[in-house]
Amino acid sequence: xxxxxxxTLLSVTMIASVLAGCGxxxxxxxxxxxxxxxTDDGAAAPADDGAADDGAADAGEEAPADDAAAEEEIxxxxxxxxxxxxxxxxxxxxxxxxxxxxxxxxWNEQNPDRTIEITCTTYPYADMHxxxxxxxxxxxxxxxxxxxxxxxxPNVIEGLDTWLVPQDDMAAPYLDTMVQARMDVYSGSDGHYxxxxxxxxxxxxxxxxxxxxxxxxxxxxxxxxxTWDDYQALGEKYLAAIGNPEGKYWTxxxxxxxxxxxxxxxxxxxxxxxxxxxxxxxxxxxxxxxxTMQQNWVNSGLAQVSPDGHVDLEAGFQNILDHNIVSFPKAxxxxxxxxxxxxxxxxxxxxxxxxxxxxxxxxxVGIGGTGTVVTQQAVDKDLASxxxxxxKMSEEGEQLIWDNLGFDVCNTVLWNDDAFAHDDNNQYNQFxxxxxxxxxxxxxxxxxxxxxxxxxxxxxxxxxxxxxxDVLENGVSVDEALQAAQDVVDxxx
Amino acid sequence: xxxxxxxxxxxxxxxxxxxxxxxxxxxxxxxxPLCSTITMSFQDIKPAGTEWVGFANFVKLTKDTVFHTAILxxxxxxxxxxxxxxxxxxxxxxxxxxxxxxxxxxxxACLYVPALTxxxxxxxxxxxxxxxxxxGQMNVITAALGLGTFKWLKMKATGLAxxxxxxxxxxxxxxxxxxxxxxKAIDTALYESADIDGATxxxxxxxxxxxxxxxxxIYVLTISVYAGLAMFMEAYMLWAGPDSPNNIGLTIxxxxxxxxxxxxQLGYGSAVGIVLLVIALAINIVQLxxxxxxxxxxx
Numbered sequence: 001x002x003x004x005x006x007x008t009l010l011s012v013t014m015i016a017s018v019l020a021g022c023g024x025x026x027x028x029x030x031x032x033x034x035x036x037x038x039t040d041d042g043a044a045a046p047a048d049d050g051a052a053d054d055g056a057a058d059a060g061e062e063a064p065a066d067d068a069a070a071e072e073e074i075x076x077x078x079x080x081x082x083x084x085x086x087x088x089x090x091x092x093x094x095x096x097x098x099x100x101x102x103x104x105x106x107w108n109e110q111n112p113d114r115t116i117e118i119t120c121t122t123y124p125y126a127d128m129h130x131x132x133x134x135x136x137x138x139x140x141x142x143x144x145x146x147x148x149x150x151x152x153x154p155n156v157i158e159g160l161d162t163w164l165v166p167q168d169d170m171a172a173p174y175l176d177t178m179v180q181a182r183m184d185v186y187s188g189s190d191g192h193y194x195x196x197x198x199x200x201x202x203x204x205x206x207x208x209x210x211x212x213x214x215x216x217x218x219x220x221x222x223x224x225x226x227t228w229d230d231y232q233a234l235g236e237k238y239l240a241a242i243g244n245p246e247g248k249y250w251t252x253x254x255x256x257x258x259x260x261x262x263x264x265x266x267x268x269x270x271x272x273x274x275x276x277x278x279x280x281x282x283x284x285x286x287x288x289x290x291x292t293m294q295q296n297w298v299n300s301g302l303a304q305v306s307p308d309g310h311v312d313l314e315a316g317f318q319n320i321l322d323h324n325i326v327s328f329p330k331a332x333x334x335x336x337x338x339x340x341x342x343x344x345x346x347x348x349x350x351x352x353x354x355x356x357x358x359x360x361x362x363x364x365v366g367i368g369g370t371g372t373v374v375t376q377q378a379v380d381k382d383l384a385s386x387x388x389x390x391x392k393m394s395e396e397g398e399q400l401i402w403d404n405l406g407f408d409v410c411n412t413v414l415w416n417d418d419a420f421a422h423d424d425n426n427q428y429n430q431f432x433x434x435x436x437x438x439x440x441x442x443x444x445x446x447x448x449x450x451x452x453x454x455x456x457x458x459x460x461x462x463x464x465x466x467x468x469x470d471v472l473e474n475g476v477s478v479d480e481a482l483q484a485a486q487d488v489v490d491x492x493x
Numbered sequence: 494x495x496x497x498x499x500x501x502x503x504x505x506x507x508x509x510x511x512x513x514x515x516x517x518x519x520x521x522x523x524x525x526p527l528c529s530t531i532t533m534s535f536q537d538i539k540p541a542g543t544e545w546v547g548f549a550n551f552v553k554l555t556k557d558t559v560f561h562t563a564i565l566x567x568x569x570x571x572x573x574x575x576x577x578x579x580x581x582x583x584x585x586x587x588x589x590x591x592x593x594x595x596x597x598x599x600x601x602a603c604l605y606v607p608a609l610t611x612x613x614x615x616x617x618x619x620x621x622x623x624x625x626x627x628x629g630q631m632n633v634i635t636a637a638l639g640l641g642t643f644k645w646l647k648m649k650a651t652g653l654a655x656x657x658x659x660x661x662x663x664x665x666x667x668x669x670x671x672x673x674x675x676x677k678a679i680d681t682a683l684y685e686s687a688d689i690d691g692a693t694x695x696x697x698x699x700x701x702x703x704x705x706x707x708x709x710x711i712y713v714l715t716i717s718v719y720a721g722l723a724m725f726m727e728a729y730m731l732w733a734g735p736d737s738p739n740n741i742g743l744t745i746x747x748x749x750x751x752x753x754x755x756x757x758q759l760g761y762g763s764a765v766g767i768v769l770l771v772i773a774l775a776i777n778i779v780q781l782x783x784x785x786x787x788x789x790x791x792x
Contacts, residue, residue, distance in 0.1 A: 307624075308624070
């Protein structure tokens with residue numbers, strides 16, 4: 001009898017552990033693959049007892065451990081009225097979720113008859129987009145509202161209105177003050193708007209004025225930089241002034257980001273994607289000019305290659321903190337990286353326009369961004385859309401976006417609104433030597449657009465993985481590298 | 494009740510009942526996905542609907558240079574892991590089995606513990622260690638040795654070295670345990686008679702240990718070929734995603750993930766998976782035939 005009980009117990013434990021192993025991987029596709037591979041090892045050799053045991057122990061130990069770790073990392077917060085319409089919201093930046101939390105409280109005050117409760121879940125970047133695509137494909141499990149990063153947007157927009165809810169009607173009241181180009185980048189091939197933007201992402205030049213002043217370079221000299229030639233000359237002057245020490249550079253060029261190339265394309269009025277329905281061509285004059293210039297800078301010691309590929313990473317922050325580089329172009333949203341990761345740099349940095357190749361060209365481009373979408377699986381599509389548009393495009397929403405997230409908002413009317421742009425309580429206004437919105441307003445008509453279309457992820461991937469490394473690290477000629485890139489791009493179109 | 498009991502106690506039915514859980518899970522989680530992968534590899538799966546495209550996905554694979562890079566990377570990795578992860582664990586196993594080593598349990602545990610840690614965590618730590626910034630651990634070590642600093646994860650050779658270091662750190666202990674269990678099965682009488690014949694330690698290893706370890710070696714070889722070709726997590730964690738400079742960290746499964754999951758091209762991703770399956774099967778069948786596994790046992 002005892003034996004029977006023992007046997008039953010053992011069997012139950014065995015089945016439970018098998019099921020636990022299965023459940024462990026479901027949340028994380030990466031962990032799933034690993035667990036599956038391990039199980040396979042075990043299953044391949046049922047004859048070898050020791051081996052099978054090892055395999056099983058491995059799968060059992062590992063999968064739940066991964067899962068537990070993943071669960072701890074995912075912050076979920078619920079805001080608003082528990083009796084209101086419940087919405088799920090996914091994002092990959094926790095601060096974005098908090099923005100909706102703040103906005104939902106305000107919404108409930110203003111609309112007591114249509115209150116909302118929103119649960120915001122923050123997933124890691126890749127996981128969130130993977131989960132979203134999978135749930136949209138499956139037709140179930142998607143959230144009501146979701147942030148989608150611009151680089152991933154083409155994948156999500158493939159589904160058009162079978163996946164997403166067009167925002168045209170709900171966005172209409174705000175459109176006259178919005179930067180049109182930012183609405184366009186989140187529109188589908190059917191011409192409807194599907195994503196609502198946070199910011200313009202206008203690219204500007206960041207200068208470490210404190211270090212430059214020590215080297216005898218004044219703010220007037222920085223302001224006088226118009227072309228890339230001027231910029232290069234000022235850089236040479238700076239390096240000469242500090243005696244060309246090893247490890248110090250004027251700027252760093254990126255091998256894992258296309259920002260510099262986007263600036264150049266916007267300045268020349270070109271776009272390698274060819275826009276919606278166009279043919280992609282990476283062998284553009286603007287791209288060649290920028291790459292050639294950067295290659296020369298790296299060779300002459302004016303620029304280094306950004307550690308780990310671009311400045312928006314830990315190594316990049318450290319590089320800036322160590323004053324190894326003193327200027328770089330980046331979108332305005334990079335301001336929040338200063339306040340979050342480099343607070344000791346307060347009061348040192350100055351924001352200016354980007355240089356151009358020839359005077360009179362546009363000098364900026366909208367880079368990066370997150371379009372927020374409402375999915376067709378939303379409980380109340382109209383309410384979700386109305387709330388979303390209000391939360392991101394109304395003046396109240398834009399005010400919070402600037403104060404908390406530090407973005408250059410898309411509502412152009414606010415750009416020279418004194419109370420908005422020159423608010424000395426704003427942490428970003430305090431951090432930098434000049435008012436960021438003054439720079440933004442001065443380049444209002446000079447912000448170009450590069451579209452993010454179906455081919456964009458392919459171009460971006462090829463550039464960041466291969467082309468930029470070849471040109472800037474491996475000394476491959478620009479023409480050769482771009483030809484190779486074009487071949488890869490052509491395979492996809 | 495008695496009918497029920499009879500059924501369970503029947504010699505014919507019982508074996509099937511016992512293997513049923515395995516058969517069910519095997520069918521549900523292996524056979525079904527395998528079949529649907531084969532069908533999907535001939536399709537273009539779009540949000541609006543699915544379209545049959547014949548061999549288009551496979552034709553595209555033949556022209557896809559990035560895929561060729563991935564195959565090459567996986568092959569290099571697989572071969573180098575075979576070179577490192579079979580002889581060394583075998584050597585360690587023999588050492589563990591000999592009287593030369595004290596505190597065997599401790600050393601075994603030390604070598605096995607890495608296999609129990611999550612690749613997600615260890616991969617992240619290795620990524621930080623291999624940082625190209627001068628404060629990365631590996632660069633601190635190489636700088637202290639006077640070798641200067643390296644951009645570890647940017648260059649082909651150092652990137653591959655990093656992957657192999659992770660692989661050895663993780664799998665040496667597991668393979669060693671396989672070999673230890675193989676060694677335990679060898680009859681000690683054989684060593685005694687070899688001693689009587691005056692065999693040296695090397696001769697005993699060469700003419701007794703290696704031939705009798707062959708079944709274990711073949712097993713380890715077979716799973717290592719598959720594990721090498723299917724490696725994904727290590728590269729994914731080292732480069733924080735499926736993208737790496739000049740695609741030095743791109744493996745076949747990494748490419749499958751990139752196409753199928755990140756870009757949502759499930760049809761094309763399935764084709765990549767089928768190619769991987771065919772390659773791994775082909776290599777292993779050739780290897781098993783050459784090793785005589787399929788031959789009938791001769792007395």
